[in-house]
Amino acid sequence: MAQFIAHCRARGLSVTPQRLAIYHALLTSSQHPSAEDIYRRIRRQHPTISLATVYKTLETLEQEGFISKVTPLHVTARYDANRARHHHLICVRCQAIEDFSTEALEHLPLPQEVTGSWRILDYTVQVLGLCRECQKKERA
Amino acid sequence: MAQFIAHCRARGLSVTPQRLAIYHALLTSSQHPSAEDIYRRIRRQHPTISLATVYKTLETLEQEGFISKVTPLHVTARYDANRARHHHLICVRCQAIEDFSTEALEHLPLPQEVTGSWRILDYTVQVLGLCRECQKKERA
DNA sequence: GTTATTGCAAACATTTTGCACCAGC
DNA sequence: GCTGGTGCAAAATGTTTGCAATAAC
Secondary structure (H helix, E strand, O other): OHHHHHHHHHHOOOOOHHHHHHHHHHHOOOOOOEHHHHHHHHHOOOOOOOHHHHHHHHHHHHHOOOOEEOOOOOOOOOEEOOOOOOEEEEEOOOOOEEEEOOHHHOOOOOOHHHHHHOEEEEEEEEEEEEOHHHHHHHHO | OHHHHHHHHHOOOOOOHHHHHHHHHHHOOOOOOOHHHHHHHHHOOOOOOOHHHHHHHHHHHHHOOOOEEOOOOOOOOEEEOOOOOOEEEEEOOOOOEEEEOOHHHOOOOOOHHHHHHOEEEEEEEEEEEEOHHHHHHHHO
């Protein structure tokens, strides 16, 4: 948390009670809360905080590399009729999704602690990166 | 497509032009369209179709196992302050998300065709399954 | 004092629902 | 004819934006 404050100072970001509370809520939660979850939790200490502030702060924290969205895709659902196991390349810039599949990822070694308690139905690898087009645009 | 029709008949699902068009649009698209994309594409042939029908049909197709959502998480964004590489166990029943990490998944062998054209920034494995609690409830 | 942040309200986008009409079986 | 599907409109949900008041620096 001291490191967080130092980082904010260094980057010219105000250190506000709201910002600290939001970051603290995320740090001390193991349940991948939604913006709404965080909002409800924080409201006890900060009764006037607004959901919009939570969203804005989460965006800032993500830009600064402190947190990440667990749903890296754009919010809108995307559908797929490809029924074979395959993985996704997701362009972080233009949101394009490309399939790939490879024998090398057919039988991932999931640890015993996972297979012991969960019943596994399926898995996919989500690779984040820049597609060929967006690499060009980044250089421009 | 013939197999699709046969499956619908066997399951007591009506074979409607709209349903066929939606499934066809998905089959012949490699770009993981959204509901809106499908809607716009189909409207040329079916000018009276509604977006609600597209959504309802997509849900049916998913239940029947013909398609899947590329965003398997619930629509709301979930956040994470864990900065180390880790993977997600997602319960398909209660939406819980649990982290796990293992040395075995630290350096996944991505194929040359991927690393050759995309600039890879990160990846995570998304495992879908039933958590311990929901396994119990399923049996009940 | 200046700049960034907050909190409100309103807008926006996506998805779901209720219901009357219609089509498939 | 019965059942399930469609299409419309309205509601619900999640997220973003504009802006004036306020707090951090």
